[in-house]
Amino acid sequence: SQQGEEDPQALSIQEGENATMNCSYKTSINNLQWYRQNSGRGLVHLILIRSNEREKHSGRLRVTLDTSKKSSSLLITASRAADTASYFCATDWGGYQKVTFGTGTKLQVIP
Amino acid sequence: GAGVSQTPSNKVTEKGKYVELRCDPISGHTALYWYRQSLGQGPEFLIYFQGTGAADDSGLPNDRFFAVRPEGSVSTLKIQRTERGDSAVYLCASSRTAQETQYFGPGTRLLVL
Numbered sequence: 001s002q003q004g005e006e007d008p009q010a011l012s013i014q015e016g017e018n019a020t021m022n023c024s025y026k027t028s029i030n031n032l033q034w035y036r037q038n039s040g041r042g043l044v045h046l047i048l049i050r051s052n053e054r055e056k057h058s059g060r061l062r063v064t065l066d067t068s069k070k071s072s073s074l075l076i077t078a079s080r081a082a083d084t085a086s087y088f089c090a091t092d093w094g095g096y097q098k099v100t101f102g103t104g105t106k107l108q109v110i111p
Numbered sequence: 112g113a114g115v116s117q118t119p120s121n122k123v124t125e126k127g128k129y130v131e132l133r134c135d136p137i138s139g140h141t142a143l144y145w146y147r148q149s150l151g152q153g154p155e156f157l158i159y160f161q162g163t164g165a166a167d168d169s170g171l172p173n174d175r176f177f178a179v180r181p182e183g184s185v186s187t188l189k190i191q192r193t194e195r196g197d198s199a200v201y202l203c204a205s206s207r208t209a210q211e212t213q214y215f216g217p218g219t220r221l222l223v224l
Contacts, residue, residue, distance in 0.1 A: 033212075043154070043202065043215040088153050099144075099213060101153030 006105040014110050019076040021105040023089030030092050034074050037086045081111045115216035117203050123222045124193055132188040132219045136205030143186050146202040154202050193223045
């Protein structure tokens with residue numbers, strides 16, 4: 001079963017705009033990660049935020065984590081057409097990374 | 112260096128047949144994971160190997176599914192008596208240790224007719 005749910009399911013924006021997607025999860029976690037997937041195939045790891053962190057930046061990406069609400073958000077600033085992809089949040093718990101993925105947000109960036 | 116590779120890229124088989132899907136992890140990665148992704152869904156965990164042993168196989172849907180990693184490197188996911196519902200993309204990932212980031216392969220798209 002899926003642990004998390006991303007919101008919205010689909011998002012369409014113009015190039016240069018910011019894109020925000022959210023993730024909610026159900027159980028306590030060690031880490032939360034965001035992945036990108038192009039064309040339904042290879043998953044690319046974007047960023048990891050630990051349960052004791054609240055915000056993290058990597059290039060044009062900004063991730064926040066609110067463990068009290070069991071939610072996270074991914075912000076992509078100054079979007080590009082190449083950012084068009086599906087984005088998944090994934091959570092892990094326990095002594096190893098038994099990662100559970102959400103259902104994904106499909107982002108389309110229009111040039 | 113080389114990433115995770117999976118073969119074949121695509122596999123079409125008939126209902127009831129046996130299939131094997133192969134995963135070559137990144138060299139030196141001790142942890143290996145298999146996931147299954149159905150259309151429009153996120154990947155779902157199947158099994159995790161630490162070295163040669165299956166440390167967690169709780170995601171395998173039934174006893175038709177089996178995976179091995181005999182030398183702690185290459186892994187093979189085996190599906191017996193395939194059913195149409197097994198059609199999906201099967202993803203493999205590896206990580207240097209169990210606590211580090213997983214790197215995914217491109218997947219094998221399985222279609223059972």
